[in-house]
Amino acid sequence: MKIKKKIPLIDQHDEFGFWGEKFGGSFIPETLKKPIEDLTKEFKKLRNDQKFLSKKNFYFKNFIGQPTSFVKLNNLTNHFGGAQIWAKIVSEANGGAHKIYNATVHALICKAMGKKYIVGDTGAGYAGKMLSMAAKKFGLKCKIFMGAKDIKRQKPNCDAIRKNGAEIVPVYSGSQTLVDAVSECMRYWVSNCDNTHMCVGSTVGPNIFVKICGWSTSQISKELKKQIIFEFKKIPKKIKLINCVGGGSSAYGFWSEFIDYNKKQIELIGVEAGGPKKSLLHAAPLSRNAKIGILHGAASYVCQNNEGQIKETESISAGLDYPGVSPLHCFLKDTKRARYTYATDEEALNAYKIIRKFENLNPSLEPCHAFAEAIKIAPRLSKETIIVVNSCGDANKDKNILKKRLGSIYDK
Amino acid sequence: MINKLLTNSFKKAKKENRPALLTYTVAGDNTKKKSFEILKSISKYSDICELGFPHNTPIADGGQIQTSSYRALKNGIKINDVFSIVSKFKKLITDKPIILMGYYNMIYQYNENKFIDKCKQSKVDGIIVVDLPYPENKKFASKCKKEKINFIQLISPTTSKKRLKNIIKDSHDMIYYISMLSTTGGKLKVHPRVILKEYFKIKAQNRSKNVVIGFGITEKTIKSLKKADGLVVGSAICKEITNSIKKRQNAVTNVANIVKRLKNKIK
Numbered sequence: 001m002k003i004k005k006k007i008p009l010i011d012q013h014d015e016f017g018f019w020g021e022k023f024g025g026s027f028i029p030e031t032l033k034k035p036i037e038d039l040t041k042e043f044k045k046l047r048n049d050q051k052f053l054s055k056k057n058f059y060f061k062n063f064i065g066q067p068t069s070f071v072k073l074n075n076l077t078n079h080f081g082g083a084q085i086w087a088k089i090v091s092e093a094n095g096g097a098h099k100i101y102n103a104t105v106h107a108l109i110c111k112a113m114g115k116k117y118i119v120g121d122t123g124a125g126y127a128g129k130m131l132s133m134a135a136k137k138f139g140l141k142c143k144i145f146m147g148a149k150d151i152k153r154q155k156p157n158c159d160a161i162r163k164n165g166a167e168i169v170p171v172y173s174g175s176q177t178l179v180d181a182v183s184e185c186m187r188y189w190v191s192n193c194d195n196t197h198m199c200v201g202s203t204v205g206p207n208i209f210v211k212i213c214g215w216s217t218s219q220i221s222k223e224l225k226k227q228i229i230f231e232f233k234k235i236p237k238k239i240k241l242i243n244c245v246g247g248g249s250s251a252y253g254f255w256s257e258f259i260d261y262n263k264k265q266i267e268l269i270g271v272e273a274g275g276p277k278k279s280l281l282h283a284a285p286l287s288r289n290a291k292i293g294i295l296h297g298a299a300s301y302v303c304q305n306n307e308g309q310i311k312e313t314e315s316i317s318a319g320l321d322y323p324g325v326s327p328l329h330c331f332l333k334d335t336k337r338a339r340y341t342y343a344t345d346e347e348a349l350n351a352y353k354i355i356r357k358f359e360n361l362n363p364s365l366e367p368c369h370a371f372a373e374a375i376k377i378a379p380r381l382s383k384e385t386i387i388v389v390n391s392c393g394d395a396n397k398d399k400n401i402l403k404k405r406l407g408s409i410y411d412k
Numbered sequence: 413m414i415n416k417l418l419t420n421s422f423k424k425a426k427k428e429n430r431p432a433l434l435t436y437t438v439a440g441d442n443t444k445k446k447s448f449e450i451l452k453s454i455s456k457y458s459d460i461c462e463l464g465f466p467h468n469t470p471i472a473d474g475g476q477i478q479t480s481s482y483r484a485l486k487n488g489i490k491i492n493d494v495f496s497i498v499s500k501f502k503k504l505i506t507d508k509p510i511i512l513m514g515y516y517n518m519i520y521q522y523n524e525n526k527f528i529d530k531c532k533q534s535k536v537d538g539i540i541v542v543d544l545p546y547p548e549n550k551k552f553a554s555k556c557k558k559e560k561i562n563f564i565q566l567i568s569p570t571t572s573k574k575r576l577k578n579i580i581k582d583s584h585d586m587i588y589y590i591s592m593l594s595t596t597g598g599k600l601k602v603h604p605r606v607i608l609k610e611y612f613k614i615k616a617q618n619r620s621k622n623v624v625i626g627f628g629i630t631e632k633t634i635k636s637l638k639k640a641d642g643l644v645v646g647s648a649i650c651k652e653i654t655n656s657i658k659k660r661q662n663a664v665t666n667v668a669n670i671v672k673r674l675k676n677k678i679k
Binding site: 016025026027028029030031032033034035173174179183186187190191192193194291292293294295296297302304306307308309310 | 467468469470471472473474478482485490491515516517518519520521522543544545546548566567568569570571572575590593594595598
């Protein structure tokens with residue numbers, strides 16, 4: 001298994017859609033074969049179509065707002081006295097998270113295909129919020145599938161979704177979180193694929209959804225590469241790009257332009273959700289060596305039992321609370337291009353506390369997992385080492401959880 | 413012909429000038445023992461019994477089958493239990509074909525070859541894998557064929573003409589036509605005339621294939637699709653089990669009664 005150079009990772013799959021011959025694919029009911037084939041053809045056409053690209057660029061610039069800033073966290077760096085800690089503040093994007101890239105592209109594709117309805121899944125509520133924003137912008141009718149447990153814990157995003165005129169469909173089956181929301185959304189699409197477009201909220205699902213999402217979020221690393229060269233006049237000798245990984249869309253977007261570099265120069269570190277300290281229900285299939293399985297139409301490392309039943313997961317961060325992971329990350333893991341680890345709920349909360357103390361930054365619980373790893377490794381590293389954390393979401397959605405767990409720190 | 417029992421069931425129904433009746437129940441719903449009793453009692457009226465091996469992330473099943481699946485899993489059903497239900501049934505009733513139906517991850521975790529071996533040992537006649545479409549299923553299908561097990565290809569209203577031809581060419585004795593864009597248990601939202609028109613397009617490709625229609629078939633709708641080679645009823649039966657449990661009634665007799673009524677409607 002080997003990564004090819006100079007070809008985007010999203011395109012390095014075989015004719016059946018597998019990366020490294022075993023990750024990804026399209027394990028779908030017959031009914032979805034045709035709509036997925038149509039979408040695959042359309043996307044292939046659109047990504048090479050100048051008119052579509054300039055439209056996309058226009059909305060990325062004027063609707064999403066780009067580039068998001070790249071800043072040095074001076075106080076944090078000085079406090080730990082090791083590596084330089086930088087952050088790419090992707091949460092500055094319209095809506096407050098990276099999910100807006102994929103949502104905007106899907107809305108544009110939906111329009112191009114002449115469909116009037118768009119549906120999507122959401123965990124933390126950001127994918128849903130962004131899809132509802134994009135749907136509103138482009139005049140599409142929108143339904144968001146969300147687990148009942150997540151609706152409760154991510155209320156601010158739910159309010160935003162409804163304000164944008166989208167309908168939230170609560171999902172009561174299973175663990176009532178993201179995994180069930182994605183299942184229900186797929187079921188809805190099976191029944192309505194003739195007039196409805198489906199957006200999968202991360203780099204998961206059947207092959208084409210992984211590709212569209214990865215293509216959209218790669219905007220992050222395109223910006224970052226320019227910003228790094230601007231700051232340092234060249235690509236520095238030691239960089240560590242740290243990103244949280246749930247489905248893995250922000251991590252792929254954050255890394256895509258840097259995959260061709262030697263890992264000794266640019267190390268890619270993915271941080272999964274370890275869950276509460278003593279819980280066994282972590283959502284960390286990569287770092288805790290889960291077996292390969294098929295979930296939501298793709299083969300990837302999946303938290304499951306011996307029988308192939310998908311395991312319930314538990315994490316303080318709804319956006320990372322997912323038993324599967326992108327086939328792209330499985331490929332990056334097996335080729336050893338990226339390294340994966342996890343942070344517990346407590347470590348993520350502690351990272352939040354530290355960030356709030358030293359910096360004027362308010363990262364959501366998802367990127368706090370990445371910050372936890374940065375804080376852990378920074379003190380041992382040289383001053384020439386550049387750590388960049390993708391601060392891919394804003395903590396506004398987590399205010400209730402943060403108030404409950406950390407008291408008044410949130411209001412500081 | 414790949415599987416004699418399946419082919420004979422269709423022949424027998426044809427002789428009686430009616431479609432074959434296929435019933436779907438979830439193995440282990442609501443317990444291992446009960447689901448065996450249900451299977452046994454409906455096999456009096458059903459021509460072919462489909463038995464689902466339940467999965468907790470079913471992306472193509474509606475509410476009724478989801479409820480049955482969760483119930484069975486909660487009561488601890490395992491894949492090996494499913495095989496032992498089949499074995500026990502086959503020892504008792506030798507002329508009734510059994511089709512296993514489920515999602516690919518369970519076969520993948522069990523190991524494809526081991527799964528097929530177990531099917532052979534317990535005398536399974538056919539397999540439907542919901543999320544292993546054509547042509548990805550070619551390899552698995554040919555492994556099944558070697559053991560005289562029918563791998564049943566699915567065709568849906570969205571299947572293109574060219575695809576249809578290829579699927580039929582590579583199919584075994586039986587093909588499953590999904591009546592409409594829906595998960596299982598949806599309300600029949602397409603006119604039976606339209607469904608039959610599509611059905612005959614499939615038949616026209618190769619008359620020797622037995623084509624069954626499923627999705628949205630209930631006591632109300634079954635008669636209107638009588639012209640098909642076979643008709644599958646699943647969610648309506650699962651619903652009956654749910655209702656019987658709720659009302660604390662005997663699920664075994666209630667389910668047998670509904671299957672009997674279904675059979676009478678197509679006689």
